[in-house]
Amino acid sequence: MACNCYGKNTEEPTFSDRKANPYSHLFKYIMVGDSAVGKSNLLLQFVDKRFSPNSDFTIGVEFGSRSINIDNNQVKLQIWDTAGQEKFRSITRAYYRGAVGALIVYDITRRETFEGLANWLTDCRKYSSTDVTIVLVGNKCDLEASRQVSYAEASSFANEHGLLFFETSAKTGSNVDEAFEQTAKIIFERTKNNPQDNAE
Template sequence: MSGMAKQYDVLFRLLMLGDSGVGKTSMLRRFTDSEFESSYISTIGVDFKMKTLEIDGVKVRVQIWDTAGQERYKTITKQYYRRAQGIIFVYDITDESTFQHISKWVGDVDEFTPNQVQRVLVGNKSDEQPNRQVSLELGVKLANSYGMDFFETSASSNRNINESFTRVVELVLQAHKSDIDSLIGSLDEYLDRAALGGEPPSPQLDSSSQRTCAC
């Protein structure tokens, strides 16, 4: 293998969906920056952060889009649906209305995203047990009805944050395994030939000499 180190093998885009105030930004900050602040200004439109994970020997660069939950930004948010390989639906266990609205978010995704998009359901703010309005059992039941994995998380106490994000990345990897194996093989061949001074193949690499999975 050549000395041209790969920063990552594939790039995935994840999308966080849920009502305003459920803690999507807090979850994302905890996952990407290991930070938590008790108060945030509501996201306007969309924002994103990046993180690199290594799963089963594959270096995955994850671009995570944090979307506004307010109705007035819904049109903007939908523009990002088709570009996502993974969706994280988030509700607040202390606010039953955010749980009830998950069906609306799922309906939007069914309408606007590819069939292969992977999904998990998250009930956030599990540290606020005295204020709980949605039971664990209801969360599990809803996730099962949609065929999703389920996590109760807390950005404040860092409960299940890494686990929930990592799981959706694992699901995307599994769904696109054959495509990813082919892309990584092409990239390795490209780097090896380039190091030997030969004519490298053209695996449609991006500007960072890595490959974006547009599966």
């Protein structure tokens, strides 16, 4: 499950990429949320098992991918990490197209990032496909002493809006794989009954 790429690469996979790294399904994910909630480090942890404590703000979008195995099928997750600043919002919206999974990330130690979730959720549902699987991710759960948003409150928000919910730590890796992989399993089950959902 090695990293295929990570960084400021915004190129779609080529045919040669697929020959070198065969897969039966390709799922596009988009990650959104306010600035500095840890989106880039969640991607880095999932793709490359690393954490960068001094990572810069994302400008526009960054891209990473990783293949996982679901029911003996190689599934490639193509993940687009978007900038959280308002000035990049119009750029971010262009990347919802074709996404079958969306992770809305907030920081459990900064309440304002939780209070902005409704706006991100509105964008997800407005600009993504109608059957996109949306996941609420409360990041930085390793900073329990600084928590400003309770697990129960976030879980209630997720239930109210029909979202999956995970608390994660990009620093320790806690629940990072689970957030991406359980989302992929739900999407995979859906594609069994609706094969055109399987991106090529």
